[in-house]
Amino acid sequence: MTTNHTQGLMKLSAREKTQNGYKHGLDIDGQLVRVADVYGSTNAMWDSVPGAAEGEVNARRLVACWNACQGLDTEMLENLLLLGETLLTRFKARDAVEQQLEADRLQAIDQVKALKSLQPPGKSDEALRKAWRAAGGDFHGPNIETGTMPEADLLTFLRRLAHGTPGAQWRQDGEPDPHGTRYDCERAELAMGSLTDDELANGAFMNYDRPLNIEGIIAGTHQSPIAWMTATKDRIRWLSRALDKALAALPPAYEGPYTxxxxxxxxxxxxxxDTQHHGxxxxxxxxxxxxxxxxxxxxxxxxxxxxxxxx
Structure with missing residues (x-):
């Protein structure tokens, strides 16, 4: 059932003078709202007599709520309550997601700054040794002066250096995954996992700055911009780890015979x-x-x- 109501903004109105003062009501674009019988079968919401202050505060709240909900369907608001939520809980949830995204953004900025600070000549010898060992290399000799690495690992290591930006700095430095096993899952288990990578990229591009469609979100036909960004963040992190696993699973480019x-x-x-490979x-x-x-x-x-x- 569609709920029809008077359209327009509401305000407090003082329409009728009595011997005790004025009878006040609620006004929508010049029309005094008729109040239900529980208010005494009258258009008045409260009387301006001693003790009526609470009624005035209640009326102000009704006016504020009415005007704040302009454009929102009444049934949608009722369904929101049936779900055990309010506009306040939705705003808090949105704010929490936005705060997390902002924290992720600041963390990403810090990581970029840290990466830049580690670039030669600023990168310390110990950091370089750590990166060498993380890539599969080792050091030998009486003074640990000789660095060795299997050729397949060395070529992969050199390719990563040539590309400039690593998929993950923590992986490059031999650190554990800061997200633990969060992304050890199938693509379909991620947020918006039913979308392909291309579909998610297109959806994020088209919806990242769209106005919040609360009615569509409740109906299940729309996603909030924050939801699109969260799903995109998770997909990028998942793809980075999946690519690293795929590269690690590749057989060595060349092994050759024993000599x-x-x-x-x-x-x-x-x-x-042989003549082409040190081996x-x-x-x-x-x-x-x-x-x-x-x-x-x-x-x-x-x-x-x-x-x-x-x-």
Missing amino acids: IEHHGDAFALYQGR YNLARISEVDPNRPELLQLITNGLNAQAAARN
Whole structure:
């Protein structure tokens, strides 16, 4: 059922003079509102006599509520109460989301500032070592002077450096995920998870600054701008982690066969070493019988046979 009511702004009105003063009422665009029988079958809301102050305050509140709800459907307001909510609770919920978004924005600014402060030459040696280890590298030698990293990890590390901005600075620095396992889920479990990435991007672009449609939100046909921004924030964070997992799951670009070659005054066992690749230096072989060079070939044949069997 559609609720029809008089249109216009309401104000307090003093229309009828009595021996005790004035009888006051509520006025909508020049029309005195007829008050129900509980007020004495009269157009008057209260009398200006001693003790009538509470009635005047109540009338002022009715006027303020009426005018504040201009454009809102009466049934929508009634449904809001049936849901156990009020306009105040909705405003508080909106304010809480806006405060969180503002906190996220300020955090993002701080992270950008921190990232800029860590860029060379300002980035400390220890921070660089930490980033190296986080990417899969290590340090060796009596004075920890030699840095090593598997070639596949090194190429990934160099690509990230070449791209400039990392997907997450905490990941680049070897820190734990600040959001824990919040984003260890399927895309569909996120806010607005039924939308594809393109649909969410388009929806956020079209709705981020739209006026709040309370009636549509209650009816389930609209989302608030804050909801669009929250869903977009979650989707970006989820995609960043999903991309990192996908990159980590990629097989090494090149592994190649096992070989043994001279290295200084001894030998070194390599994997994937050829004219195009340095390969992995897997082990140092310091003692080899010079009268039995076939032992080196026997070792590499055995390793390569095992690798072929695994594949």
